[in-house]
Amino acid sequence: MIFDTHAHYDDPAFDGDRDALLRSFPAAGIGHVTNVCCTLRSLKTTRELTEAWDFLYGAAGIHPESVGELSEETFSRVRETARLPKFVAVGEIGLDYYEKEAPDRETQKKWFRRQLDLARELGKPVVIHSREAAKDTLDILREARGGEIGGVIHCFSYSREMAREYLGLGFFLGIGGVSTYKNARRLLEVIRYAPMDRLVLETDSPYLAPEPHRGTRNSSLNLPLVVRAIAENRGMGAEEVEQQTWENARRLYRIS
Ligand SMILES: [Zn+2]
Numbered sequence: 001m002i003f004d005t006h007a008h009y010d011d012p013a014f015d016g017d018r019d020a021l022l023r024s025f026p027a028a029g030i031g032h033v034t035n036v037c038c039t040l041r042s043l044k045t046t047r048e049l050t051e052a053w054d055f056l057y058g059a060a061g062i063h064p065e066s067v068g069e070l071s072e073e074t075f076s077r078v079r080e081t082a083r084l085p086k087f088v089a090v091g092e093i094g095l096d097y098y099e100k101e102a103p104d105r106e107t108q109k110k111w112f113r114r115q116l117d118l119a120r121e122l123g124k125p126v127v128i129h130s131r132e133a134a135k136d137t138l139d140i141l142r143e144a145r146g147g148e149i150g151g152v153i154h155c156f157s158y159s160r161e162m163a164r165e166y167l168g169l170g171f172f173l174g175i176g177g178v179s180t181y182k183n184a185r186r187l188l189e190v191i192r193y194a195p196m197d198r199l200v201l202e203t204d205s206p207y208l209a210p211e212p213h214r215g216t217r218n219s220s221l222n223l224p225l226v227v228r229a230i231a232e233n234r235g236m237g238a239e240e241v242e243q244q245t246w247e248n249a250r251r252l253y254r255i256s
Pocket residue numbers: 006008036092204
């Protein structure tokens with residue numbers, strides 16, 4: 001079975017066929033999906049999805065690009081959603097120094113720290129979004145004793161040296177469609193380097209479709225292509241990769 005640890009099925013890209021698509025997952029070997037919030041609005045739409053679909057879990061948090069929406073009052077809505085039993089993590093949260101439209105760095109850091117505190121308070125792991133902010137993300141995680149909180153670095157895009165630091169904190173690395181791209185050399189090095197019990201599969205649907213579907217709408221149905229990339233690079237069988245990443249994802253999100 002395949003566990004998609006990171007997707008956005010509440011995205012308008014799925015408005016035309018969402019139910020039919022999600023209904024097709026179990027027969028296609030997609031056992032679980034975690035739908036990850038980015039905005040205040042997605043707290044509600046993700047909650048609706050978790051209520052409609054047994055196999056789907058949620059993560060509640062505000063993406064660094066959207067933390068401008070947060071205030072003490074709206075933050076309480078994140079807390080209320082994150083504490084629901086079907087919400088298995090706080091996320092996606094973190095730092096994005098790439099996106100020009102994102103709030104300033106101090107604002108991002110403030111809400112990243114607050115959301116890490118929330119995860120600690122609720123005893124749930126975090127889903128980290130970190131883009132061109134490897135060192136600051138790591139510093140804040142260390143300062144917040146992130147190793148005790150646990151979680152995943154979603155769409156891991158840093159070097160092997162950085163992977164060693166995050167793995168040292170006990171984090172999982174999220175591997176998706178980028179592993180199939182022509183310029184994936186650095187990521188493939190990380191895939192070969194990381195312990196197999198620390199890799200999890202993710203799509204970031206509707207984004208980052210693997211080759212040969214790059215540029216089209218992504219879905220969990222494409223994950224066998226990512227499984228194949230990992231299997232080839234580690235000299236393992238596809239089934240073994242599926243099985244191991246399934247167990248890893250359940251450990252990550254503490255699903256017994
Ligand atoms: Zn995402």
